[in-house]
Amino acid sequence: MSGSMNYKLFIDGAWRSGRSGTDLPLINPATEQEVGRVAVASASDLDDALRSAQRNLMRWSTTPADVRGELLVKAARILKGTAEAAAAALSKEQGKTLAEAKGEYARAIEMLEWNGAHAGKLSAAFLIDDRRVLLPEAIGVVAAFTPWNYPAVLNARKLAAGLAAGCPVILKAAEETPSAGVYIVEALQEAGIPPGVVSLVFGDPPMISEHLLRSPVVRALSFTGSTPVGKQLAKMAAGNLQRCVLELGGHSPVVVFEDADVAKAVSAISAYKFECAGQSCNAPSRILVARPIYEHFLAKLVQAAEEIKVGRPDDPETDMGPMANARRIAAMARLTGDAVDRGAKVETGGQRIDRPGYYWAPTILSNVHPESQVLREEPFGPILTVAPFTTIDEAIEKANATEYGLASYFFTESPELQKRMISSLSAGAISINHLKGVSADAPNAGVKQSGYGYEGGVEGLRAFQNLKLVNATKALAVG
Numbered sequence: 001m002s003g004s005m006n007y008k009l010f011i012d013g014a015w016r017s018g019r020s021g022t023d024l025p026l027i028n029p030a031t032e033q034e035v036g037r038v039a040v041a042s043a044s045d046l047d048d049a050l051r052s053a054q055r056n057l058m059r060w061s062t063t064p065a066d067v068r069g070e071l072l073v074k075a076a077r078i079l080k081g082t083a084e085a086a087a088a089a090l091s092k093e094q095g096k097t098l099a100e101a102k103g104e105y106a107r108a109i110e111m112l113e114w115n116g117a118h119a120g121k122l123s124a125a126f127l128i129d130d131r132r133v134l135l136p137e138a139i140g141v142v143a144a145f146t147p148w149n150y151p152a153v154l155n156a157r158k159l160a161a162g163l164a165a166g167c168p169v170i171l172k173a174a175e176e177t178p179s180a181g182v183y184i185v186e187a188l189q190e191a192g193i194p195p196g197v198v199s200l201v202f203g204d205p206p207m208i209s210e211h212l213l214r215s216p217v218v219r220a221l222s223f224t225g226s227t228p229v230g231k232q233l234a235k236m237a238a239g240n241l242q243r244c245v246l247e248l249g250g251h252s253p254v255v256v257f258e259d260a261d262v263a264k265a266v267s268a269i270s271a272y273k274f275e276c277a278g279q280s281c282n283a284p285s286r287i288l289v290a291r292p293i294y295e296h297f298l299a300k301l302v303q304a305a306e307e308i309k310v311g312r313p314d315d316p317e318t319d320m321g322p323m324a325n326a327r328r329i330a331a332m333a334r335l336t337g338d339a340v341d342r343g344a345k346v347e348t349g350g351q352r353i354d355r356p357g358y359y360w361a362p363t364i365l366s367n368v369h370p371e372s373q374v375l376r377e378e379p380f381g382p383i384l385t386v387a388p389f390t391t392i393d394e395a396i397e398k399a400n401a402t403e404y405g406l407a408s409y410f411f412t413e414s415p416e417l418q419k420r421m422i423s424s425l426s427a428g429a430i431s432i433n434h435l436k437g438v439s440a441d442a443p444n445a446g447v448k449q450s451g452y453g454y455e456g457g458v459e460g461l462r463a464f465q466n467l468k469l470v471n472a473t474k475a476l477a478v479g
Helices: 043-055 057-061 065-094 098-122 151-164 178-191 205-214 227-238 262-278 291-306 326-341 392-399 415-424 457-462
Strands: 009-011 014-016 023-028 033-039 126-129 132-138 141-145 169-172 198-201 218-224 243-247 252-256 284-290 345-348 363-366 383-389 407-411 429-432 465-471
Touching: 009 043, 009 178, 023 065, 043 057, 043 141, 043 169, 043 198, 043 205, 057 132, 065 098, 065 151, 065 178, 098 151, 098 178, 098 457, 141 151, 141 205, 151 169, 151 178, 151 218, 151 457, 169 205, 178 198, 205 218, 205 227, 218 227, 227 243, 252 262, 252 392, 262 284, 262 291, 262 383, 262 407, 284 291, 284 392, 291 345, 291 363, 291 383, 326 363, 326 383, 383 392, 392 415, 415 429, 457 465
Parallel strands: 141 169, 141 218, 169 198, 218 243, 252 284, 252 407, 284 383, 363 383, 407 429
Antiparallel strands: 009 014, 009 198, 023 033, 126 132, 132 465, 345 363
16 A cells, blocks of 8 residues: 555555545644545446446355355454554554554454455355245445445445445545545455456545445445434435445443442443443443442542543553544534533543543543433443432433444343343343453444344344245255
8 A cells, every 4th residue: 555645446456546526634633734645436437336346246156155254354463464564554644552452453353354255154055945035135235335434344344245245335534634544445345346346436426426326236235433423324215225334323321230340340331331432332431320329439430530641642651542533532522511501520531631632531421410411422432420229120221322223231140130120121231240342253223213124143244145945846055
């Protein structure tokens, strides 16, 4: 990859500038300085991507699944060899620490490896009984849209599952973190993915999404991002009955019961929350603590937040880098100001750090009014609210009080209470006595306003397949 940080489109097996000749600035969030340019796709560029994907659909879908899988595993090995440089570029573009960026690329490599290893098995026909068989077939061309917060792992997740299933993929990656898409597509290209099977585009998100989803060539949409945008895309996809996989917003609670190990809970919450400056849909945002231990827990959490070293992402001593852009700083100021106006107490943080870059101090809010915006919309930043609860029913009610249902967490050693919380929490994923993200081998999905459809694991690959039912009058052989 060129060191100029001028990123191009990848269409029909070739890197090229956008036909319009325009590009976008690439800003380093730690300095607020421009560090590169990103090509903008025109409508004709998108038409080229659609034509090349459709032209190569039959070629790729009929490529033996084991061969498809081998190419993905090979791409994973190639990406592993460039991971150091890729992580450095991601850190500079997004603001996460270099250690976080390296960890993200390790997960991206895992996504490619897992889907590659399972492509053959999950594309094989299987019997229902001796006269009925299901034949997995590629659904068709996939349009994938990814955000800037975890671009390496999300780009890899969507590309790997779609390609393993036999689908060409047009990836609209985030303009603010273009290198992640480029490094992964370069690895796929070097591994031998045929031209036209993968396209990478950047540009004006509304124009690109409308243009791609208006085309009947696209048979599936995979999107990770905010709930409002996800709803808009789902409406567009309805016009052509395109299958949707939507991983949308979150507002994850953590319930800490009286028997919990406070030190362990505080450490786990702080580490997971302030990774990526809190810009994760799975990050905890609302902490509910049993009243007898509330003051002790709050003091320990504030101490942990104040010990976080905020600084340049390339400094190995840094625990938390800047936020990704000026929009997130404005959102933090708005949410904090609204909460304080309604009576909240800022236990620590609560303001932008006075230095170049989009830095916001780790923030703990207590006594937050139920109508505060920070409890109603996804904070997507380094803000935690903390509140006491008296009864288990109250804890469950407050934990489920938002329109979101992506992830929930709780801490207790009681087996009976664990069973009750598992059955009562309304979320796609629940973690007990720790906080954990999404691995390559497990399906992940939200409920309520957090989306639908699965990513990861068997179900994530199946999202890009049709299961053709074959009935016969005599016994069938599968092989």
